[in-house]
Amino acid sequence: MPVYENVIWSQAGSSDRTVELAQTNVQLQQEITKLEQAGFALQFANQELQHLTIVDGLTQIANRRCFDQRLQQEWQCLVRDEIDIQ
Incomplete structure:
Protein backbone atom coordinates (compact mmCIF):
# COMPACT_ATOMS: atom_id res chain seq x y z
CA MET A 1 0.00 0.00 0.00
CA PRO A 2 1.38 3.43 -0.86
CA VAL A 3 1.95 5.92 1.94
CA TYR A 4 -1.00 8.08 0.82
CA GLU A 5 -3.41 5.12 1.10
CA ASN A 6 -2.06 4.31 4.57
CA VAL A 7 -2.78 7.86 5.69
CA ILE A 8 -6.35 7.73 4.36
CA TRP A 9 -6.90 4.29 5.92
CA SER A 10 -5.45 5.52 9.21
CA GLN A 11 -7.67 8.60 9.18
CA ALA A 12 -10.78 6.50 8.50
CA GLY A 13 -9.86 4.16 11.36
CA SER A 14 -9.23 7.04 13.73
CA SER A 15 -12.53 8.61 12.70
CA ASP A 16 -14.37 5.42 13.67
CA ARG A 17 -12.43 5.30 16.93
CA THR A 18 -13.25 8.95 17.61
CA VAL A 19 -16.97 8.27 17.12
CA GLU A 20 -16.75 5.23 19.36
CA LEU A 21 -14.94 7.21 22.05
CA ALA A 22 -17.47 10.04 21.79
CA GLN A 23 -20.34 7.58 22.26
CA THR A 24 -18.59 5.99 25.22
CA ASN A 25 -18.02 9.44 26.68
CA VAL A 26 -21.74 10.25 26.39
CA GLN A 27 -22.62 6.97 28.09
CA LEU A 28 -20.17 7.68 30.90
CA GLN A 29 -21.59 11.17 31.38
CA GLN A 30 -25.08 9.67 31.62
CA GLU A 31 -23.87 7.16 34.21
CA ILE A 32 -22.21 9.94 36.20
CA THR A 33 -25.46 11.91 36.16
CA LYS A 34 -27.41 8.86 37.35
CA LEU A 35 -24.89 8.23 40.13
CA GLU A 36 -24.97 11.87 41.24
CA GLN A 37 -28.78 11.77 41.36
CA ALA A 38 -28.66 8.53 43.35
CA GLY A 39 -26.15 10.14 45.71
CA PHE A 40 -28.43 13.12 46.29
CA ALA A 41 -31.39 10.79 46.89
CA LEU A 42 -29.30 8.79 49.36
CA GLN A 43 -28.24 11.96 51.16
CA PHE A 44 -31.86 13.07 51.44
CA ALA A 45 -32.94 9.65 52.72
CA ASN A 46 -30.16 9.69 55.33
CA GLN A 47 -31.26 13.13 56.52
CA GLU A 48 -34.83 11.86 56.82
CA LEU A 49 -33.65 8.85 58.80
CA GLN A 50 -31.58 11.07 61.08
CA HIS A 51 -34.65 13.21 61.70
CA LEU A 52 -36.79 10.15 62.43
CA THR A 53 -34.30 8.89 65.03
CA ILE A 54 -34.46 12.07 67.13
Whole structure:
Protein backbone atom coordinates (compact mmCIF):
# COMPACT_ATOMS: atom_id res chain seq x y z
CA MET A 1 0.00 0.00 0.00
CA PRO A 2 1.38 3.43 -0.86
CA VAL A 3 1.95 5.92 1.94
CA TYR A 4 -1.00 8.08 0.82
CA GLU A 5 -3.41 5.12 1.10
CA ASN A 6 -2.06 4.31 4.57
CA VAL A 7 -2.78 7.86 5.69
CA ILE A 8 -6.35 7.73 4.36
CA TRP A 9 -6.90 4.29 5.92
CA SER A 10 -5.45 5.52 9.21
CA GLN A 11 -7.67 8.60 9.18
CA ALA A 12 -10.78 6.50 8.50
CA GLY A 13 -9.86 4.16 11.36
CA SER A 14 -9.23 7.04 13.73
CA SER A 15 -12.53 8.61 12.70
CA ASP A 16 -14.37 5.42 13.67
CA ARG A 17 -12.43 5.30 16.93
CA THR A 18 -13.25 8.95 17.61
CA VAL A 19 -16.97 8.27 17.12
CA GLU A 20 -16.75 5.23 19.36
CA LEU A 21 -14.94 7.21 22.05
CA ALA A 22 -17.47 10.04 21.79
CA GLN A 23 -20.34 7.58 22.26
CA THR A 24 -18.59 5.99 25.22
CA ASN A 25 -18.02 9.44 26.68
CA VAL A 26 -21.74 10.25 26.39
CA GLN A 27 -22.62 6.97 28.09
CA LEU A 28 -20.17 7.68 30.90
CA GLN A 29 -21.59 11.17 31.38
CA GLN A 30 -25.08 9.67 31.62
CA GLU A 31 -23.87 7.16 34.21
CA ILE A 32 -22.21 9.94 36.20
CA THR A 33 -25.46 11.91 36.16
CA LYS A 34 -27.41 8.86 37.35
CA LEU A 35 -24.89 8.23 40.13
CA GLU A 36 -24.97 11.87 41.24
CA GLN A 37 -28.78 11.77 41.36
CA ALA A 38 -28.66 8.53 43.35
CA GLY A 39 -26.15 10.14 45.71
CA PHE A 40 -28.43 13.12 46.29
CA ALA A 41 -31.39 10.79 46.89
CA LEU A 42 -29.30 8.79 49.36
CA GLN A 43 -28.24 11.96 51.16
CA PHE A 44 -31.86 13.07 51.44
CA ALA A 45 -32.94 9.65 52.72
CA ASN A 46 -30.16 9.69 55.33
CA GLN A 47 -31.26 13.13 56.52
CA GLU A 48 -34.83 11.86 56.82
CA LEU A 49 -33.65 8.85 58.80
CA GLN A 50 -31.58 11.07 61.08
CA HIS A 51 -34.65 13.21 61.70
CA LEU A 52 -36.79 10.15 62.43
CA THR A 53 -34.30 8.89 65.03
CA ILE A 54 -34.46 12.07 67.13
CA VAL A 55 -38.12 13.05 66.84
CA ASP A 56 -41.11 11.25 68.30
CA GLY A 57 -43.37 10.12 65.47
CA LEU A 58 -46.63 10.91 67.23
CA THR A 59 -45.88 14.22 68.94
CA GLN A 60 -43.08 15.49 66.68
CA ILE A 61 -41.18 16.46 69.84
CA ALA A 62 -37.48 15.73 70.32
CA ASN A 63 -37.01 12.36 72.02
CA ARG A 64 -34.58 11.04 74.62
CA ARG A 65 -31.93 10.26 72.01
CA CYS A 66 -31.96 13.91 70.92
CA PHE A 67 -31.71 14.99 74.54
CA ASP A 68 -28.74 12.69 75.15
CA GLN A 69 -26.95 13.91 72.02
CA ARG A 70 -27.50 17.56 72.93
CA LEU A 71 -26.40 16.97 76.52
CA GLN A 72 -23.19 15.34 75.27
CA GLN A 73 -22.50 18.28 72.93
CA GLU A 74 -23.06 20.83 75.67
CA TRP A 75 -20.93 18.86 78.12
CA GLN A 76 -18.06 18.78 75.62
CA CYS A 77 -18.37 22.55 75.15
CA LEU A 78 -18.21 23.08 78.92
CA VAL A 79 -15.12 20.89 79.20
CA ARG A 80 -13.46 22.56 76.21
CA ASP A 81 -14.15 26.07 77.52
CA GLU A 82 -13.28 25.02 81.10
CA ILE A 83 -16.54 26.36 82.46
CA ASP A 84 -17.67 25.18 85.90
CA ILE A 85 -21.24 24.07 86.44
CA GLN A 86 -22.74 25.98 89.33
